[in-house]
Amino acid sequence: MDYQLDFTPVIDGLPDLLLGCLGTFLLAICGMLLAIVIGIGGVILRTSPYKAARWAMIGFVEVIRNTPFLVQIFFLYFALPLAGLRLDPTPTAIIALGINGGAYAIEIIRGGVQSISKGQMEAGLALGLHKAQVFRFIILKPALRAIFPSLTSQFVLLTLTSSVASAISAYELTAVSQRIESDSFRSFEVYFTVTAFYLVISWLMMRLFAFFSARYFAYPVK
Amino acid sequence: MGTDEFVFLLTGLKWTVILSAIAFVCGCLGGLAVALARTSGIKLLERATAAYIGVFQGTPLLMQLFVVYYGLALVGFKIDAWVAVATGLTLHASAYLGEIWRGSIEAVPRGQTEAAKALSLKYVSRMRDVILPQALRVSLPATIGFLVQLIKGTSLASIVGFTELTRAGNMISNQIFQPLTVFGIVGLMYFLLCCPLTIFGAHLERRFAASAR
Numbered sequence: 001m002d003y004q005l006d007f008t009p010v011i012d013g014l015p016d017l018l019l020g021c022l023g024t025f026l027l028a029i030c031g032m033l034l035a036i037v038i039g040i041g042g043v044i045l046r047t048s049p050y051k052a053a054r055w056a057m058i059g060f061v062e063v064i065r066n067t068p069f070l071v072q073i074f075f076l077y078f079a080l081p082l083a084g085l086r087l088d089p090t091p092t093a094i095i096a097l098g099i100n101g102g103a104y105a106i107e108i109i110r111g112g113v114q115s116i117s118k119g120q121m122e123a124g125l126a127l128g129l130h131k132a133q134v135f136r137f138i139i140l141k142p143a144l145r146a147i148f149p150s151l152t153s154q155f156v157l158l159t160l161t162s163s164v165a166s167a168i169s170a171y172e173l174t175a176v177s178q179r180i181e182s183d184s185f186r187s188f189e190v191y192f193t194v195t196a197f198y199l200v201i202s203w204l205m206m207r208l209f210a211f212f213s214a215r216y217f218a219y220p221v222k
Numbered sequence: 223m224g225t226d227e228f229v230f231l232l233t234g235l236k237w238t239v240i241l242s243a244i245a246f247v248c249g250c251l252g253g254l255a256v257a258l259a260r261t262s263g264i265k266l267l268e269r270a271t272a273a274y275i276g277v278f279q280g281t282p283l284l285m286q287l288f289v290v291y292y293g294l295a296l297v298g299f300k301i302d303a304w305v306a307v308a309t310g311l312t313l314h315a316s317a318y319l320g321e322i323w324r325g326s327i328e329a330v331p332r333g334q335t336e337a338a339k340a341l342s343l344k345y346v347s348r349m350r351d352v353i354l355p356q357a358l359r360v361s362l363p364a365t366i367g368f369l370v371q372l373i374k375g376t377s378l379a380s381i382v383g384f385t386e387l388t389r390a391g392n393m394i395s396n397q398i399f400q401p402l403t404v405f406g407i408v409g410l411m412y413f414l415l416c417c418p419l420t421i422f423g424a425h426l427e428r429r430f431a432a433s434a435r
Contacts, residue, residue, distance in 0.1 A: 003296055066370065066416035067409045068377035070388055075409060078401035156280075163282035167381060174284060187292040195285040202280040 009184030010193045013176075020176030021197060027093055027172050028159040034098025035158065039105025046110055057106065064103035069164050072096055077168045093165035093172075101158045108154060112147035145217040152209035156202050163198070173197060223403055227394045231404075234390025235411050237304075241386055242373045244308045249315020249372070256320025258349070261327050271320065278317030284378050286310050291382050307379040311372065318368050326361035327353060363430065366423035370416045377412075387411060 010017075046057040064072065073096040080087055080095070087095075116139055124134040166174035177194040181187050260271040278286065290310035294301055330353050338348040358365075380389030391408035395401040 062417060062420070063409075063413060066374075066420055067412045068374040068388065070377040070380070071391070071405055071409045071412060074388075074392070074395075075402065075405040078395075078405065082402065160280075160282040163284045164378065164381075166284075174282070188289065188296050191285060191288040191292060195281045195289055198281045198285055199277060 005189060006186055007189050007193070009180060009186045010189050013180040013184075013190075016176050016180065017173065017194065017197065020171070020173035021201065023090070023170075023172040023176070024159065024162055024174075024201065027090070027097060027162040027165060027170065028155070030094040031097030031101055031158055031162065032155050034094065035101030035105045035155075038098060038102025039109045042102060042106035043109045043113060046106060047113070061103045061106055064100055069096070069100050069161055070167060072100060073165060073168055089165070089168045089170040090172075092168060093162070093170035097158055097162055097165070100161065101154065104154050105151065108147050108150045111150075112143040115146045116143050141217075148209075148213055148217055152206075152213075155209075156205050159205060160198065160202060223394070223398060223400060223407075227398060227404075228407075230394060231387065231390050231407060231411070234385060234387040235415075237385065238373070238376050238387040238412075239415070241304065241308060241311065241376045241379060241384075242369075245311035245315050245372055245376070246369055248308070248312040249319055252312060252316025253319025253323060256316050257323035257327055260320060260324040275317045275321045278314055279321065283310075283314055283375050284381060286314055287378055287382050303379075303382055303384040307376075307382055307384045311375065311379075314375065315368070315372055318371075319365065322361050322364045322368060323357060326357040326364075329360055330356045360430065363423045363427040366419055366426070370419050370423070373416055373419075374412065 042057050042060070045053040048054060073093065076096045076099070077089070077092055080092060120138055120142075121134055124138040125131070129137070162172055163174040165172055166178060169175055173194060177190050181190045184190070256271050256274065259267040260275070262268060287307060287310040290313065291303070291306040294306055294309065334352055334356065335348065338352045343352065376386055377388040379386050380392065383389075385393075387408055391404050395404040398404070
């Protein structure tokens with residue numbers, strides 16, 4: 001084995017890679033916001049009295065959960081222009097991530113909503129709390145507390161999944177690294193470094209979420 | 223889309239199934255080793271496996287495949303794309319299954335270990351006959367859930383250059399310019415592969431929840 005590791009192209013490409021990280025953050029944050037919107041809307045439909053709406057949501061969730069993200073993003077990439085939406089790869093990737101994350105969010109949020117029993121609300125009203133107070137302290141906060149761990153680990157997963165968006169050449173870290181790789185042929189060095197970047201990104205996200213959880217959802221200790 | 227194209231997609235599907243099966247079987251063996259090391263009580267082993275799991279759960283599967291693919295070539299293995307992809311997916315599966323099974327091994331009540339020790343069972347027999355049967359039963363829904371994730375993950379092998387279902391779909395779609403039809407069918411094939419597993423996993427989960435009550 002006479003291969004010499006050479007990280008020079010990686011070091012030269014560092015500014016590009018950092019910009020790529022920003023691209024990944026953009027994809028992840030926009031994808032998450034869209035996923036939350038789809039998740040909440042989906043739960044409303046999923047628990048609505050209309051049978052058709054409920055079944056449509058069940059079908060949507062199962063289709064998304066049982067097909068690969070890569071196939072979903074390809075499908076969307078070709079389907080959106082046919083539907084009259086001509087978008088760049090990056091917005092397309094955001095929509096795909098939002099739809100994918102949204103399907104998982106529906107299931108997670110539904111679990112949280114169902115974890116609040118009706119008696120809790122009645123008890124709150126009986127204690128003389130205002131309706132808004134009941135919603136805020138007795139419905140919303142415990143529900144958020146219940147779903148926070150699974151929702152945030154889903155978000156970390158969504159961020160990692162965003163690397164697949166490079167397949168439709170959206171602007172993010174993996175796409176940038178593929179360009180540097182094809183310019184320099186230092187494949188291992190480039191991908192090894194970028195893997196470390198992703199590790200730092202997901203670690204930071206987990207720390208941030210853990211901080212939020214401790215700050216807002218910890219039970220008061222006497 | 224003609225019969226030839228459809229048959230080509232079916233060949234891709236066959237490779238997706240084979241790749242998933244290899245990665246799952248090898249991943250089960252690796253995962254078992256990781257789970258046992260993670261719960262071994264030996265500090266060094268536990269730290270090392272925790273780091274292994276952390277790295278694989280904290281990075282994208284696509285990057286893992288790239289690193290393994292080019293890393294193996296670097297250390298002098300001249301290998302086919304499919305061997306590299308199978309290796310990458312196996313390492314990936316070992317980490318996830320190791321973490322799933324660690325949780326279920328720890329979920330087995332402590333008294334079981336103590337009772338087995340009191341009966342003077344040695345480690346191998348204690349694990350094989352007492353702890354693991356209970357742990358694996360509990361972990362079955364999550365394990366099947368991960369199998370579905372793994373099948374979907376094999377689609378990334380297409381980016382590395384291995385012709386499985388997604389890449390077959392890509393090639394056909396470039397040939398006949400009907401991307402929606404092609405990827406619709408490809409998606410349907412994945413769905414038909416994964417959905418029964420998902421339903422089976424949910425069924426097991428409900429049954430275990432009912433029996434635990």
